[in-house]
Amino acid sequence: MKDGICRRRPWQGRTGDAGRLRRDLEKKMEEKLGVGIDIGSTCAKTVVTDANGEILRRSLRPTGWSSVETAQTIQEELAADGITADNARFVATGYGRISVPFADKCVTEISCHARGAVRLFGSQELNVIDIGGQDTKLIVISGGAVTEFVMNDKCSAGTGRFLEVMANTLAVRPEELCRMAASGSDTRISSLCTVFAESEVINLIGRGTSRENIAFAVVDSIAQKVKTQAGRVRFHSGPVCLTGGLCDFPFVTERLASAFGRPVVTSPAARYAGAYGAALIAAGLKG
Amino acid sequence: MVRYYILFENYEQGLALHDLLDEAGVRNRIAPAPAAARGKLCCGMSLLVEEAELAAAKACIAAHGAVYYDIVGMENQLQPRRDRYC
């Protein structure tokens, strides 16, 4: 809750204010920092770049139950470091992008991930796999621009959520599951639906299958699902790269590479690709 | 989108005009008078008319010499992006 401050007077058109704001901004246009805030379903990522797009700082926090409050906390943290509207521009992305009232612009995670990936991987021709908490996106980039993309439908199979549910069933944390999976092998979950897959996992547990093997099956199932989804876009011959929360787990990249039958590259910074892309867009904003 | 609120000094005036507008087929509905529009003289109710009906409402008022306090336009502050369908 906040004090009842009446910021918008119903009697005043908003255009007058906006017009003035725009002129003011134009004056201060030169050399601003870019701030990208990616409010995902599980994690909120923030990246600050200088006017040239070099990363100055990045941070990560759980989104929690309220994306508005998370956005507010981020704003306060940035302000504590002296990063405010006076010296920076803000772009919000991710499913909680509309919860960032101080953002100069909202851009979808598709565009932001693409932009971030192009810069991170230093190539204008990319095929991006982004495994997010709720959505998995496949983005084809040609000449530095998005030419095609698909997102999973309502079903959470092949997303971070799927991993979380399965980790829960195995009573481990998602990160542990990914680590355990590396020492498992030769186990499969046939169903691609989270609900059915969960009962399959329970069956595997019942049969005494080792947790490592079940973890292997879970990660493999994600890779398979992503591969199936990729049938709806046309990946080109450029590199396939992984962004999002699973970048830190080499085994995930390995399973994806095996599913796609070609190398999949990633980097620890790729987890921030969305926020980085947003920051790059912010740094390039005019007016 | 701007909507127009017809304000009144009391409910009797408001309900009387509501009847007149209904009879004349001018779309209107009773709505709380916006807090920001409420002068000293206004009562809690207003008649809400869309922009397209404003001229017809004014004509109806003139034809019947109906009493009202003021007509004010106000931006609808609720976002159209809220995705409520039926």
Place this chain on the structure above:
Amino acid sequence: MADYVKMWENLGMDLETHDLLCQVLPTAVGDVFMTQENRPKAMDFWDLVISEVHGIRPAELIEEQKKGRKVFGTFCVYVPDEVVIAANGIVTGLCGGSQFWVPGGEAVLPKNTCPLIKASVGARLGRTCPFFRIADMYVGETTCDGKKKAYEILGKDVPMYVMDVPQMKREKDILKWKEEIAEFAKKVEEFTGNEITVEKLADAIRLVNEKRRALKRVYDARKSENVPISGRDALLMMQISFFDDPARCAQMCNRLADELEQRNRDGVSVVPAGTKRILLTGTPLAVPNWKLHNIIETSGAVVVCEEMCTGTRYFENEVDETGTTLDEQFMALSRRYMKNNCACFTPNEGRIDDILRLAKEYKADGVIDCSLKFCNLYDIEKKAVSEALKQAGIPVLSLETDYEDSDAEQLRTRIEAFVEMLNN
């Protein structure tokens, strides 16, 4: 506002539940339509009709029934209105476009049936739509499997006649459809007690052609670089044209077209220059299904054309008016109706040709191909549509949705990203 409660009561409707529906409609109408700026003045007619969608037209239909006319409810653009009109009958559309009716449909249909079918059955069985109550006879057709089986359920509750639509478009199929039309004509004559003569059928053909031309004029105005009308408004007009009297529909559409053509001359647009133009293709959007249009048009793009039953398929191609015998006229009808390209046909390359042609005619920057959830036919065609468009260098976004509000944010993300892609 007129009081229609008595009328609804006489129609045997479930007033209490219907009230709930009446409560949600103004919110959606307000949000989707009234928030737009600079709407064409001529939209006042459709605003009025939709504000009392369960009042004005049903009352008219009941008046006509009192004079002895019969009302035929239809679900598909393959059923020839001309035949009914020639027998002094009235046609009204019956497709359900509201989530409100879906649970009622799910009570008797599998959940994985398309929402349009579930809503249509729910509207009938739940007794919450006057049109479904008024229609003296329902006319179904063998397009998709879901509908075929749903008609069996509806047929237990109301007189139902089903036309057998061919699934291919060879000459013998066109002949077969002609025979179906002739048989339908006999049924209509029997049911109305009115003979269908060559003269009456010729009049009916002219009348419906005139309505098609008026609808086409409105659509033609949307081909202009200037955008004289939003997709939402055009969709509303199109949806209501299924329910309206054809002569009045033509008159109102012509009135709207006059204004739109003037707007194009004056350069009056409802969106800023450069707004990306979207051709929407796929399954029909039955009233009051406005979700997709609203999301597209509040995400920085504008819908300029609908390649769907509630769109170009309803008015493109006229019926040849030169037939001098019923046989010739039935054949002319068959030829026109068989030009419609629905995914229930195989092969259905005509639809892809249509999409490519329309994308060009309407200067679309991108195509959104959206099917209702569980509509296998259109879902399967997405691949072919998307490949053809990609080949033609036209960006395409494939979507699937139903009548629920809950996926709006997900749709928004995809659509916004698509628009960002078009803008880059």
Place this chain on the structure above:
Amino acid sequence: MIYLDNAATTMHKPQAVIDAVAAAMSTFGNASRGAHEGALTTSRVIYRTRAKLAAFFGCPKSEQVIFTCNATEALNIALTGLFHAGDHVISTELEHNSVLRPLYRIREEQGVSLDFVPADKKGCVDYADFERLIRPETRAIVCTHASNLTGNRLDIGRIGKIAEAHGLLFVVDASQTAGAARIDMEEMKISVLCFTGHKSMMGPQGTGGLCIRGDVPIRSFKVGGSGVQSFLTVQPPEYPTHLEAGTLNGHGIAGLSAAVDFIQSVGRDTIEKKETALMMRFYRGVSEVPGVTVYGDFSTEDRSPIVSLNMWDLDSAMAADELAQTYGIATRAGAHCAPLMHRALGTEEQGAVRFSFNWFNTEEEVDEAVSAVREIAEWARP
């Protein structure tokens, strides 16, 4: 419809109240006018109702329970009939116009001077301010028991002691509390208690009254038929006839009587607990919603079942309209006739949306209201 405007009037009445009014309308004669059965029935009901109310409010003499149309009339009678030129009266910023306007009027017309105990941003007062404002010519403290806007209650027992210690009259506006909150005039040292029948008492509109404790002379404000002492040329000096000229609202009073019975059969305490629980459930629900500002002091549960709030900077009337149109939830927007309170809260321009709860509301209704607020706040996000 979900009715959450109980601070304006309670819409759901106990069936016994409805029955009592209907029965009265087919059996009542004119009270105190004749000794026939019809007149006596009425007289008895009115007599018993006075006794019930006196017991209910802790008023020592039941003949000093005066019937009026509502609390506003009772306050007008008391405030215009108690003071003289040069008197000083202390009131508070929590007051409703039904207190403020009579006070402003006697300031103009009778030369009475006024002071108001200020309220802070949470709508709370500092009780020391009452003593600070007392002057030699101070005659009375006039205050509400609970703000109709924030629901904050004043500790009238504490104020009563201050009044008594300084020999002041103590006039209480119990519009928002009578029926639900505990009131004991004797214990709380209340000189005049003004109440209405149609809010928490759950009685008919057009009923209410003032209870006078001890020897407090109030000038009669209207004169006329009393049914007794017909040959006197002035209004009889005895209560209640002194303040009750003309035929009383016997039908309404019969309903009010049934209402008191209903409250006592359920238990005032039980009613208050349920209303408080509903209010707190609503408060807890909405206070987590981003953009919602709740007014008033919720650090104590000793408050009336009212939650006033705003969402971002959304005009309160638009919010109330949306609640009514889309969710079928009846609330009250705007200024609520409490101008000083709104000024203290800083909501003069935006107003506030007031949700007020009653015995007949349910937890489901409260939850629906919370989710409606959540949704509207989402769409009103600037």
